[in-house]
Amino acid sequence: MKKLVLPVLLGWLVLGMVFPGTAGAETGHRMTVRDVVNAIIRYSVGDRELPVNDRLIAGSYDTEVTGIVVTFMATVDVIRKAAELGANLIITHEPTFYTGGDATDWLENDPVYLEKKKLIESHGMAIWRYHDYMHMAQPDGIYAGLWKEIGWDQYLVSTDNPWIYEIPQTTLADLARFFKEKLSVGVVRIVGNPDMKVSRVGILVGGGSLGLGREEMPMQVMQQHNLDAVVCGEIYEWTLPAYVNDATMLGLNRGIIVLGHERTEEWGMKHMVAWLQPLVGDISVTFISAEEPFLYLTDGGILKGGQDVH
Amino acid sequence: MKKLVLPVLLGWLVLGMVFPGTAGAETGHRMTVRDVVNAIIRYSVGDRELPVNDRLIAGSYDTEVTGIVVTFMATVDVIRKAAELGANLIITHEPTFYTGGDATDWLENDPVYLEKKKLIESHGMAIWRYHDYMHMAQPDGIYAGLWKEIGWDQYLVSTDNPWIYEIPQTTLADLARFFKEKLSVGVVRIVGNPDMKVSRVGILVGGGSLGLGREEMPMQVMQQHNLDAVVCGEIYEWTLPAYVNDATMLGLNRGIIVLGHERTEEWGMKHMVAWLQPLVGDISVTFISAEEPFLYLTDGGILKGGQDVH
Numbered sequence: 001m002k003k004l005v006l007p008v009l010l011g012w013l014v015l016g017m018v019f020p021g022t023a024g025a026e027t028g029h030r031m032t033v034r035d036v037v038n039a040i041i042r043y044s045v046g047d048r049e050l051p052v053n054d055r056l057i058a059g060s061y062d063t064e065v066t067g068i069v070v071t072f073m074a075t076v077d078v079i080r081k082a083a084e085l086g087a088n089l090i091i092t093h094e095p096t097f098y099t100g101g102d103a104t105d106w107l108e109n110d111p112v113y114l115e116k117k118k119l120i121e122s123h124g125m126a127i128w129r130y131h132d133y134m135h136m137a138q139p140d141g142i143y144a145g146l147w148k149e150i151g152w153d154q155y156l157v158s159t160d161n162p163w164i165y166e167i168p169q170t171t172l173a174d175l176a177r178f179f180k181e182k183l184s185v186g187v188v189r190i191v192g193n194p195d196m197k198v199s200r201v202g203i204l205v206g207g208g209s210l211g212l213g214r215e216e217m218p219m220q221v222m223q224q225h226n227l228d229a230v231v232c233g234e235i236y237e238w239t240l241p242a243y244v245n246d247a248t249m250l251g252l253n254r255g256i257i258v259l260g261h262e263r264t265e266e267w268g269m270k271h272m273v274a275w276l277q278p279l280v281g282d283i284s285v286t287f288i289s290a291e292e293p294f295l296y297l298t299d300g301g302i303l304k305g306g307q308d309v310h
Numbered sequence: 311m312k313k314l315v316l317p318v319l320l321g322w323l324v325l326g327m328v329f330p331g332t333a334g335a336e337t338g339h340r341m342t343v344r345d346v347v348n349a350i351i352r353y354s355v356g357d358r359e360l361p362v363n364d365r366l367i368a369g370s371y372d373t374e375v376t377g378i379v380v381t382f383m384a385t386v387d388v389i390r391k392a393a394e395l396g397a398n399l400i401i402t403h404e405p406t407f408y409t410g411g412d413a414t415d416w417l418e419n420d421p422v423y424l425e426k427k428k429l430i431e432s433h434g435m436a437i438w439r440y441h442d443y444m445h446m447a448q449p450d451g452i453y454a455g456l457w458k459e460i461g462w463d464q465y466l467v468s469t470d471n472p473w474i475y476e477i478p479q480t481t482l483a484d485l486a487r488f489f490k491e492k493l494s495v496g497v498v499r500i501v502g503n504p505d506m507k508v509s510r511v512g513i514l515v516g517g518g519s520l521g522l523g524r525e526e527m528p529m530q531v532m533q534q535h536n537l538d539a540v541v542c543g544e545i546y547e548w549t550l551p552a553y554v555n556d557a558t559m560l561g562l563n564r565g566i567i568v569l570g571h572e573r574t575e576e577w578g579m580k581h582m583v584a585w586l587q588p589l590v591g592d593i594s595v596t597f598i599s600a601e602e603p604f605l606y607l608t609d610g611g612i613l614k615g616g617q618d619v620h
Contacts, residue, residue, distance in 0.1 A: 073552060076559035098553045099525040106526045110533050112557045112564070119560075173620055176607045187497050188607040194620045207546075215409040216416045223420050234547060236517075237571035241603045242383060243408045247422045249386035250429075254422070258604070261547035293551045294568070297486045297498040298608050310483055310504045 031280060033089055033126045034061040036068065039279040040091070040130060044137040052132035057096045058117075059126025065089045065283055070273060072266040073290040074127050076116055081288050083123040090127045091276075093134065093142070093269055094206075094261070102129065134268060142205055142268030149267040150182050152203075157225075162203075164225050169199045172229055172255040179231060185263045186305045187296040191244045192229070192255025202230040205264040215239045222254065229255040233264040262292055341590060343399055343436045344371040346378065349589040350401070350440060354447040362442035367406045368427075369436025375399045375593055380583060382576040383600040384437050386426055391598050393433040400437045401586075403444065403452070403579055404516075404571070412439065444578060452515055452578030459577040460492050462513075467535075472513075474535045479509045482539055482565040489541060495573045496615045497606040499545075501554045502565025508538040515574040516543040525549045532564065539565040543574040572602055 031039075033056070057074075067087030071078045074092040082090050095102045097113065107113035120127065134141040143162035147153035155165040170178075173194035180188045202221055209232035211217035218240045222230055235241055235258050247254035270287045277285045295310075296303045302310035341349075343366070367384075377397030381388045384402040392400050405412045407423060417423035430437065444451040453472035457463035465475040480488075483504035490498045512531055519542035521527035528550045532540055545551060545568050557564035580597045587595045605620075606613045612620035 073548070075552070076556045080559075094548050095552070098529060098549050100548065103526075106530060110529075112553055112560065112562060115560045115562070116556055173607070173612060176612075180607055187499075189497075190605040190607055190612065191603050194605065194612055207548075216413075219408060219420075220416060237544060237603060238383075238404050238410065238517075239408050242385070242405070243422055245603045246386045246426055249390075250422065250425045252422060252425070293501050293547060293555045295500040295502075295504065296608070297483070297490055297500055298606070298610070298613070300608070300610060302483060302486075302500065302504055303608070 031065050031283060032061065033059060033063050033065055033128065036065055036089060036091075036280055036283075037061070037128055040276065041133055043275065043279060044133040044141065050133070050136060052136075053101060054129050054132050055102075057092070057102050057127040057129055058120045059089070059124070061126075063088060063124070063126055065126075065280070067284045067286070068276070068280065069286050069288050070269045070276065071288045071290050072262050072269050075290050076119060078288050078290055079116075079119055079123065079125060082125065082286075085284070085286055087284070087286065088124055088126060090125060091130045091269075091272070092127055093129075093131055093265060095129070096127050140268075141272065142265050143203075145268035145271035146203070146205065146264070148271045150179075155201075157200075163221060164227070165201045165203065167199055167201055169197055172196045172198050172257070175201070175229060175231075176257045179257060179259055183259060183263050183267070184292075184305055185259050186292055186294065186303050187298065189235075189258035190255065191241045191258075192248050196228065196248075196253050196255055198228040198255065200225065200227045200229075202227045203264075204230060204232055206233040206261045209233050209235055209240065209258075211236075211239065219243045228253055229257060231264070232256055232258045233261045260292065260294070262290055266290065341375050341593060342371065343369065343373050343375055343438065346375055346399060346401075346590055346593075347371070347438055350586065351443055353585065353589060354443040354451065360443070360446060362446075363411060364439050364442050365412075367402070367412050367437040367439055368430045369399075369434070371436075373398060373434070373436055375436075375590070377594045377596070378586070378590065379596050379598050380579045380586065381598045381600050382572050382579050385600050386429060388598050388600055389426075389429055389433065389435060392435065392596075395594070395596055397594070397596065398434055398436060400435060401440045401579075401582070402437055403439075403441055403575060405439070406437055450578075451582065452575050453513075455578035455581035456513070456515065456574070458581045460489075465511075467510075473531060474537070475511045475513065477509055477511055479507055482506045482508050482567070485511070485539060485541075486567045489567060489569055493569060493573050493577070494602075494615055495569050496602055496604065496613050497608065499568035500565065501551045501568075502539070502558050506538065506558075506563050506565055508565065510535065510537045510539075512537045512540040513574075514540060514542055516571045519543050519545055519550065519568075521546075521549065529553045538563055539567060541574070542566055542568045543571045570602065570604070572600055576600065 068089045069082040069087045070091045073094045074090045074096045155167045157164040176188045244254045244256050273285050378399045379392040379397045380401045383404045384400045384406045465477045467474040486498045554564045554566050583595050
């Protein structure tokens with residue numbers, strides 16, 4: 001991990017010199033939404049100009065920030081909790097309005113949208129999407145948070161690539177149990193022989209396991225890096241699960257563990273508090289979990305995060 | 311249902327007159343792969359020329375057919391079982407080689423692909439992808455099979471649209487239990503209040519619930535048709551689940567039930583036997599389940615289709 005942390009620390013020092021006014025605390029300046037966003041962008045990628053979709057989804061860049069909430073997704077409950085905390089800026093990793101681009105033209109007469117918009121406006125809440133910049137950071141901010149949660153930075157095969165790990169040998173079933181417990185996943189989906197041995201593991205968080213526009217990508221990663229197993233966020237049934245299912249039927253040593261989008265990515269936002277807080281001085285920064293969206297109907301009943309709710 | 315069945319029956323009669331040689335049985339002719347494929351296409355869409363991706367994935371159109379297997383996906387196990395039955399033609403709804411287009415250039419050195427290819431060739435198996443034509447049939451062949459399995463053709467709101475149903479009022483939890491049992495799903499994912507009342511239901515099978523290229527589509531269907539709940543195949547977490555999650559938090563009556571791709575579409579292939587058999591005379595037609603690809607790790611252990619396997 002040292003190789004990864006060092007450039008970030010150096011970057012910090014440089015930023016502190018070049019943009020001394022950014023961290024409102026030191027100067028006593030009040031910070032606007034724009035100030036906070038700029039501080040986050042500079043922390044993530046420095047002054048590189050990059051093509052991103054990250055943008056202000058609600059509110060104004062000129063609003064003075066009273067408190068910040070960071071979250072995987074600005075759900076209605078997250079917005080309510082943020083307002084209760086006196087925060088008026090939510091930094092969200094994923095969309096607020098149900099499509100990748102947060103377009104709202106199709107929602108103009110939709111009651112869910114209209115009620116959520118009213119809620120946002122009634123609290124004067126600004127919402128900024130922090131997705132692309134976070135993944136472009138070195139290291140990727142989502143993986144960096146996941147490492148803090150599961151301690152796997154020590155197993156990274158190369159610091160050039162946050163996907164590939166070599167871990168002490170275990171089984172697919174035990175690896176699935178590890179992730180279920182560590183990341184509090186209600187039900188984990190597995191493809192492969194539960195008893196298969198696993199030491200080389202890939203992790204493709206969030207939508208990355210869909211292939212980022214190339215359906216074959218996750219399988220190529222598996223093949224090129226000689227992985228026994230891949231831990232996935234979202235999945236298309238006809239790609240990696242089908243591939244690993246065939247591999248298993250052929251007696252080849254392949255498995256996947258599917259944890260879902262929110263459960264693989266929320267950790268980047270949770271551990272964002274530690275690096276964002278010093279950038280914004282005495283403005284309170286709070287992580288709020290968006291929580292796994294699914295309930296699970298098993299033969300034993302309906303569970304949420306492993307708890308019986310029905 | 312009568313309105314839907316009648317045109318199909320009429321189509322049948324017409325086909326029988328125009329293509330009397332298609333149904334090998336009556337004439338005693340042997341059938342090639344091409345003959346069987348042509349019979350399926352004509353049954354599905356008549357003589358309409360349509361842009362489709364359906365094509366021969368393995369084998370030759372000129373091979374004489376000894377037996378036919380129909381399946382959701384030509385997995386390694388399905389191919390082995392087909393060979394045991396003496397079949398040499400598999401009609402598969404979904405890809406054989408792990409991407410939507412069944413491209414194999416990226417797989418040339420992949421051991422899973424090479425082993426599967428060897429298996430296919432060793433049995434002289436032909437595999438034909440029957441996807442687009444099946445969904446283009448009137449009614450859509452996948453939905454028609456699902457109706458046979460769950461008896462919901464009686465609840466169709468309009469025969470113009472196989473997605474929208476009005477059912478006797480139930481709850482989201484009971485509806486999820488109904489599908490879990492009827493379609494033998496290991497674990498069903500739910501978003502919404504389990505106690506919410508449900509009477510207007512959408513069903514978007516397979517990848518349809520991903521939006522068919524428009525992420526907003528499933529939510530627009532829900533809104534435009536005033537649906538309480540949508541039963542889904544595959545899902546992107548940031549679209550319909552996020553929308554329904556927010557709706558639930560706002561006290562609006564919305565829910566989804568996620569069953570997976572294979573579990574929602576396999577029924578079209580199962581019930582294909584009944585209409586394909588008369589088209590191919592004494593050639594045996596057998597449905598083989600591709601089976602749900604996932605095992606489920608719950609707090610109670612690892613389950614497959616609700617059965618403890620580990």
